[in-house]
Amino acid sequence: MTETTAATQPRFLALDALRGVLALLVVLFHLPVDSHLRDLPLVMHGYLAVDYFFVLSGFVIAHSYGQRINGLAQGRDFLIKRVARVWPLHAVMLGLFVLLEVVRALTHFDPVPPFTGDRAPGGIVTNLLMIHALGTEDSQTWNGPAWAVSAEMLCYVVFAGIMLWARRFGIALSLILSLILAVLGAVIVVSLAPRWMNTTWEYGWARALYGFFLGLIVYRVFSWRRAPGKGWLEALLILAALAFIWVATGPWTVLASLVFAPVIWVLAGDRGPVARALTWKPLVKLGDVSYGVYLIHMLLIVLMLIAARKLGLFHERRVDLGSMWLNDLLTLGFLALVIALAVASYRYIETPARDAVGAWLRRRSGVSSAHG
Template identity: 45%
Template sequence: MNPVAEPKIAVPHARRFEALDSLRGVCAVLVVMFHMPVASHWRDWGLVQHGYLFVDYFFVLSGFVIAHAYAGRLKTPRDAGRFMVRRLGRVWPLHVLMLAAFIGLELARLWFDIDAATPFTRDRSVTSIFTNLLLIQALNIHPYLTWNGPAWTLSVEVACYVVFAALVLFVPWRERGVWRVVGAVMAVIGAVLVATQAPRWMNTTYDYAFPRAVYGFFLGCLLQGVWTAIPRLKGHAATALEVVTVVAIAAFIAWAQGPVAVWATVLFVGVVWVFAGEDGALSRLLDTRPLVTLGRWSFAIYMVHMFVLVVLLIAARKLDWMPGGRRIDFGSVWINDLFAVALFVGIVGLAILAHHGVERPAQRLVDRLTRPASRTP
């Protein structure tokens, strides 16, 4: 979801999983912190240094939500086509907007010589514009991330949608959930590929991104098939379990490096299971309006933040704000902290505009166009 835009996280005709949506917002913030090139107090925390792992929560959550919303509704190829149009309609418009913004920045390089980078080369090539438009840019086509780097998750997420639809439609004994077993086998294969073949293990994007996404997405699908059958704690016991879960995932991500980080996805499966129940005090906190709203903005935050950071880096180099050449540093870590907070506020502000100006209108349009025609008696 992609970090990634999802359908409303809801049980049909019952309730929404607001806590899971809010956690998606928290994870999006941590991904932004991971990318933010400012010498703040928190920049060297393990939780931030390994913040790329929070993307895997998006994949697990996406599999859980997509399986819940669509596994019982995809019965014909036409259903699958409608599903794909709806999914693309939720992610592609904002992706294209940000791609256009990056192309505009590249034209500024070409026309106004705003920095030393050669326009339309390497990760900003003309060829990669088309692979980005087709959302295939992270399927091991290019030897690096291209244009809006974080959009690699959309590329592999859409590929997971295609595989999901094919499994649900064509694997025998759909009603028995055999497709989930096949998906789980694929998830294991994806984990093994990432652990044994990816040069940077879980910090893999353009090369082993698809196995990484399959690993999380289809474990999420498997979880969705069994989560209601797993007994859940209530009251204070549920609160204790939620606290232990949050501490465990935070400690693991702060510590995990190398191939052991592959286990982060399994821990995120546990996170989704624990907070899907919404039975503890932390879930009630996550259900509050500010955090729920953050969750709804999370896709836009994720999609716009890299453009803001790239523009900032161009300005920072011209203004000599990067004395070490790697991070913005004003000579005082407290001033750096304030700058980082102000930068994040600016990112959120732009994300809100993108959410209300592009993301939501596009979703409403696609929902209207793909709504099944009502049958007359």
């Protein structure tokens, strides 16, 4: 399969669907409810699902923009589009977290002191600029999971630079630089990150570079040779990835991106029976709203913890309704609420922002062409 042919595939439905499922795993990892799921190793190590997001992001960005950044103007427009994709919901969620602190300050409804610790006012600026995971903070700030937004933006900037350089010196250079960046990111995580792959505000940027540029390499492999579409191979690689999440601890977690890479390659063509099963419409829709699932859930957890403390339902760092089965129902209800809010976010925040910026760029391009 040639790279040109690969570029004609508009969507990677199975990959999107799997992203949605893994976004729910991240929610379960953060959710402090004493359910039957809470102590499963798959859930306790659910933070590793974020590395699937990084590898997939590199893969998809290489597919969508690897042939389209031919000059500074295209590089600028690419970055504007990426900001339009990730910043609006990030800013809205940050605003809601700030609003919660204002309510705390005005009403004293909660004993937690407002605007202190990881909610210090200075973090608002770095979060708005999306640089809060690039060494500007000494802890995870405000909407904790949003560290990945900052790290992802760094990857976009570096990608645009590499594509511009590759246009001048040859496409092979992009592969070489991608390999160097992926290896460098992994080495930094192994050498410096105190909790290896469970690093966020400290060395999450290196973790992101590792996964993102590995994803670019996977896309080059996919553009040259598609997976055979064998159901047994798809199932084997997915089960291997889940088994890895189940057992991985310590420095072994650094292999996460490498484990996800073949999963992305084998599912990318939507050819085999497992990939086609993942293209079930509800799963694809879950993939569409996965960014909202990822960014929204932490605020809901904070609100739930406030309510649980007031009701005396928070024991040993977990919410407990007095029955594991009731806790299971609470978990399912929480997931349903997160998904519903993510659907609303996708419809009323993410899509309008993306479309508005896209339309603005097209109008500006038309004006520039007319004047040219």
